[in-house]
Every structure is written in structure tokens, then in C-alpha cells.
Amino acid sequence: MFESDEAGAAPKGRLVEPLVATVTILDDDHAGIFTFSERMVRVSESVGTMEVTVVRNSGARGTVILPYHTEAGTAKAGDDYEDARGELEFTNDQTTQTLQVRIIDDEEYEKHENFFIVLEEPRWLKRGISALLLNQEGAEGQLSAEEEEARRIAEMGKPILGEHSRLEVVIEESYEFKSTVDKLIKKTNLALVIGTHSWREQFVEAVTVSAGDGDDEEEGREERLPSCYDYVMHFLTVFWKVLFACLPPTEYWNGWACFCVSISSIGLLTAIIGDLASHFGCTVGLRDTVTAVVFVALGTSIPDTFASKVAATQDQHADASVGNVTGSNAVNVFLGIGVAWSVAAVYWRIKGKPFKVDPGSLAFSVTLFTIFAFISMGVLLFRRRPSIGGELGGPRMPRLLTTLLFLGLWFLYILFSSLEAYCHISGF
Numbered sequence: 507m508f509e510s511d512e513a514g515a516a517p518k519g520r521l522v523e524p525l526v527a528t529v530t531i532l533d534d535d536h537a538g539i540f541t542f543s544e545r546m547v548r549v550s551e552s553v554g555t556m557e558v559t560v561v562r563n564s565g566a567r568g569t570v571i572l573p574y575h576t577e578a579g580t581a582k583a584g585d586d587y588e589d590a591r592g593e594l595e596f597t598n599d600q601t602t603q604t605l606q607v608r609i610i611d612d613e614e615y616e617k618h619e620n621f622f623i624v625l626e627e628p629r630w631l632k633r634g635i636s637a638l639l640l641n642q643e644g645a646e647g648q649l650s651a652e653e654e655e656a657r658r659i660a661e662m663g664k665p666i667l668g669e670h671s672r673l674e675v676v677i678e679e680s681y682e683f684k685s686t687v688d689k690l691i692k693k694t695n696l697a698l699v700i701g702t703h704s705w706r707e708q709f710v711e712a713v714t715v716s717a718g719d720g721d722d723e724e725e726g727r728e729e730r731l732p733s734c735y736d737y738v739m740h741f742l743t744v745f746w747k748v749l750f751a752c753l754p755p756t757e758y759w760n761g762w763a764c765f766c767v768s769i770s771s772i773g774l775l776t777a778i779i780g781d782l783a784s785h786f787g788c789t790v791g792l793r794d795t796v797t798a799v800v801f802v803a804l805g806t807s808i809p810d811t812f813a814s815k816v817a818a819t820q821d822q823h824a825d826a827s828v829g830n831v832t833g834s835n836a837v838n839v840f841l842g843i844g845v846a847w848s849v850a851a852v853y854w855r856i857k858g859k860p861f862k863v864d865p866g867s868l869a870f871s872v873t874l875f876t877i878f879a880f881i882s883m884g885v886l887l888f889r890r891r892p893s894i895g896g897e898l899g900g901p902r903m904p905r906l907l908t909t910l911l912f913l914g915l916w917f918l919y920i921l922f923s924s925l926e927a928y929c930h931i932s933g934f
Contacts, residue, residue, distance in 0.1 A: 536564055536565025536567065536665075537565055537566075537567050537568050537570055537628075537630050537664060537665035538562040538563065538564060538565045538566050538567070538570060538596070538601075538628075538665050539562070539563055539564045539565070539665075539666055539667070539668040540560060540561070540562055540570075540572050540596075540625060540628055540665060540666070540667055540668060540671070541560070541561055541563070541625075541667065541668025541669055541670045541671060542558065542559075542560060542561070542623075542625075542670040542671070542673045543559060543561050543670070544670060544673075545670050545672075545673065545674060545892055546673070546674040546675075546676060547673060547674070547675055547676070548675075548676045548678055549609060549675060549676070549677060549678070550609075550677075550678055550679070550680050550681065551586075551609055551610070551611045551612065551613075551614070551617060551677050551678065551679060551680055552611050552680035553609050554608065554609065554611075555606050555607070555608045555609070556606065556607050556608075556609055556675070557604050557605070557606055558604065558605050558606075558607065558623060558673065558675075559602055559603070559604050560572065560574075560594060560602065560603050560604070560605065560625065561601065561602055561668075562596055562600065562601045562602065562603070563601065563668070566596070566598070566599045566600060566601050567598065567599075568598055568630060568631060569595065569596065569597050569598055569630075569631040570595075570596045570628050570629065570630055570631065570665045571593050571594070571595055571596075571628065571629040571631065572593065572594040572595075572596065572603070572625060572626070572628045572629075572665075573591075573592070573593045573594075573625075573626040573627075573628075573629075574590075574591070574592060574593070574594065574605060574623060574624065574625050574626060575590070575591040575592075575623075575624055575626065576589055576590045576591070576607060576621055576622065576623055576624070577621065577622040577623075577624055577901075578621055578622075579619070579620040579621045579622060579674070579895070579899070579900070579901065580618075580619040580620055580621075580899050581619035581620055581621040581675075581677055583621070584610075585610065585612070586609070586610055586612065586619055586621070586677055587607060587608065587609050587610055587621055587675075587677070588607065588608040588610065590605070590606070590607045590608075590623075592605070605623070607623065607675070609677060611680065613680070614679055617677060617678055617679040618676065618677075618678060618679075619676070619677050620674055620675060620676045620677065620895065621674075621675055621677075622672055622673065622674055622675065623672075623673040623675060624671065624672050624673075625667055625671040625672070627667065628665040628666070628667070629665075630664055630665050672893075674892075674895065704755055704757075705751070705752075705755060707755070708751040708753075708755060709748070709751045711751070712744070712747035712748050712750075712751040713744065713747070713748065715732045715736060715737055715740045716732060716736070717731060717732045717733070717736055750768075750771070753767050753768055753771065754767055772809075776806050779802070779805040779806060780802050780805075780806070782805075783797055783798075783801035783802040783805055784797060784802070786801060787801060793927050793928070795866060795867050795871075795923065795927045796923070796924050796927050796928075799871065799919070799920055799923045799924075800920055800924075806838075807834075810830060810831060810834045813830050814827045814828075814830045814831055815827075817830055818898050818899075824896060824897040824898045827898060828886075828897065828898075847861075847863065867923070867926050867927055867933050869933070869934040870923070870926050870933035870934050871923050871926075873934065874919055874922055874923065875919065878915045878918070878919055881915065882912065882915065885908060885911060885912075889904065889908065
């Protein structure tokens with residue numbers, strides 16, 4: 507209170523109620539952002555138990571529980587790694603924590619398989635006034651304006667996941683094991699291991715029922731016997747086995763005899779399949795264009811499909827699988843059409859007559875195929891996103907969606923080509 511200089515005068519200022527102010531300091535320090543330090547890590551299959559570090563940054567207030575689990579990719583739990591699921595506990599001011607996953611060594615020569623370690627939403631072991639405000643509600647389930655603002659500030663300090671909450675683990679072959687195998691191969695004639703030496707050997711192998719592909723027998727295990735499925739597949743394919751056993755063994759002419767006869771046999775079978783498909787279409791009353799895009803193309807492309815499947819499973823990159831498809835189509839166009847038409851053009855030129863081919867619905871089919879090809883290329887480019895990982899394979903749901911999309915494009919191509927062939931829609 508200030509007193510006036512004049513006697514008897516009233517004071518110039520005084521304190522009034524309220525005289526005391528209460529200051530509440532909110533604990534708005536962040537509990538942390540939890541993330542892996544990188545998006546992908548590579549490990550050797552011989553590493554045994556791998557350790558992965560989880561980083562806590564932008565705050566380290568309080569004790570936080572961080573659940574995690576593993577998800578299968580091309581690597582399978584139980585075969586390539588042991589499934590792991592648990593929780594990491596970060597104490598107050600602790601910024602790193604380590605989790606462990608055991609890698610199973612199956613001694614593959616070339617291996618490139620992946621699985622994922624996923625961080626789940628962290629749980630804050632609440633403490634202090636921030637915890638009180640996060641759980642507090644008014645008597646009637648409503649918060650006042652001040653309490654709502656305090657709650658909003660407290661929410662800002664909750665623990666959250668960072669940018670890399672899903673870690674891709676790529677399992678690669680053991681360098682020591684691969685080096686040992688490479689040294690053995692250099693000292694061994696590989697043709698003696700994978701080749702054949704005589705027709706007798708080929709025919710014996712063709713008529714013998716053998717167990718399907720599986721893991722190599724471990725030490726002390728008996729040789730695996732053929733299953734019922736192996737017998738069924740053998741009797742369904744024995745004709746083709748015996749037929750291709752007639753090819754020259756790979757030992758003759760350093761394999762060139764087998765290669766040349768194989769190419770000729772495949773061309774002959776392709777011609778037979780084309781004729782059979784044409785006769786079938788004529789019998790059931792289909793037009794040649796419909797027969798070509800449905801039965802002839804399907805019959806000649808199935809071997810390419812199986813070849814691409816084998817390339818996809820045996821190669822760590824998609825180059826061999828996708829390249830097989832594009833190369834096969836290039837052979838069909840440049841050799842199958844180009845050579846045949848060139849020979850016909852030369853023949854009719856010698857006869858003194860012009861050589862002309864009615865295009866029919868070719869322009870419509872090629873345009874439709876080009877559109878669908880661009881869509882397919884866009885899908886392959888989209889699948890390079892980190893969440894999927896590549897053109898082929900990846901998580902289960904993207905695999906199924908891609909398969910259904912490509913099957914749908916093939917069905918639409920057949921549908922539109924058939925409708926145009928029967929004049930239900932107009933072509934070019």
C-alpha cells in the first residue's frame with residue numbers, strides 16, 4: 507500500500523483479493539519417438555542370433571513399453587528364422603534398446619530372402635500430472651476449458667512411432683559356405699554332376715518315379731520315398747518324359763547336340779499345338795482370331811509361364827523372370843511373324859505376284875495389348891515402393907492383389923478381342 511505525502515489523504519494504491527495465484531507447471535516433455543535407425547538391414551544366415559537396435563529420440567521422459575513382432579516375407583518363420591514377439595521397456599532417460607531374432611542356417615548356396623520386424627504402438631507407463639490429466643474427466647464426463655487445454659498439451663508428450671517402424675531384414679548366404687562351394691566347383695567338371703552320359707540313363711530316369719523337390723536329407727535321415735502326389739504326376743507326365751528322353755545326352759558335342767535338337771523339338775511341338783488349337787476352334791465354331799488369342803496363345807505361353815516361375819524362385823532378382831516373358835514375346839514377333847512373312851513375301855515375289863496379308867482385327871488387338879502392357883509396367887514400378895519391396899513377391903496381400911489384377915487384364919483382353927471379332931463392339 508502506498509501512502510500519500512499529504513497528511514490525512516487516502517492511499518494511492520492497495521492490494522485487493524485475490525492476493526495469491528496458483529501456477530501449475532505441466533510436464534509436456536516428450537516421451538519419445540521410437541524408430542529403427544534404417545529401413546533395411548542385411549544379415550548372413552550364419553550369424554546365429556541377430557541384434558537390432560531401437561532408437562528413442564526427441565525426448566526420453568518416463569517409462570515406455572514398446573511391443574514388437576516379426577512378419578514373414580519370402581523367408582518363412584521356422585525355416586529361415588524363429589518367430590519373435592515381445593516387448594521392450596525403455597526406462598526414464600533411456601534412448602536405446604536392443605531386441606534379438608534367431609536366424610536359422612540352412613546352408614543355401616545363393617540366398618536372398620526377407621522378413622520384417624514391426625514395432626507396435628508404444629504404451630506410456632503414466633506418471634505425474636500429465637498422466638492425471640490424460641485420465642481425468644469431469645463429474646459428468648466433461649472437461650472444463652482449462653482442463654481440455656491441459657489435456658491437449660499432455661497429449662503432445664505421448665510416445666509415438668517414428669519413420670522406420672517396420673524393418674526389412676534380408677537374409678543372405680553365408681560368405682564362408684559360398685566360398686567353399688565355389689572352390690569345389692572350380693575343381694570339378696560341373697557337366698559330370700548335372701549332365702547325362704547316355705540314352706540309357708535318360709530313359710531309366712524318365713520311367714522311374716522319384717520323390718519331388720524338397721530339402722536335402724539331413725545326416726542320419728533315410729532317403730525320402732515318393733508320395734502319392736509324386737506317383738500321380740509321374741503317370742500324367744510319363745509320355746513327355748519318355749519323349750524328351752530321346753534327345754541327345756548333354757555329353758555329346760559339349761551339349762550342342764542337346765541344345766539344337768531341343769530347340770527343334772520345341773518348335774515342332776509349338777506347330778502341333780497351333781494346328782490342334784485351330785482344329786478345335788473350327789470344330790466348336792470359333793473364329794480364328796478368338797482361337798488364336800485364347801487357345802493358341804495359352805498353349806504356347808504355358809511353358810514360358812513355368813520357365814518364368816522357375817526363374818523367379820531361383821534368382822534373387824526379377825530380371826530373369828520378367829526378361830523371359832519379354833524375350834519370348836520378342837521371339838514370337840520378330841521370328842514367328844517376321845521370318846514367316848519374309849519367306850512368304852520372297853516366295854510370291856519370285857512367282858511375280860504381290861504378297862498381302864489382311865490385317866483383320868490386328869490393330870484393335872495390338873492397341874488393347876499396348877494399353878494393358880502400360881498398366882502392367884505401372885504396377886511393376888509401383889511395387890518398387892519400400893512397403894512392398896520389388897516387382898515380384900512381397901507381403902501376402904500385395905501378391906494376391908497383383909495376381910488378381912493381371913488375371914483380370916488377361917480376361918479383359920480376351921473378352922474385348924472376342925466381342926470385337928463377333929462385331930459386338932467396333933474395332934479400328
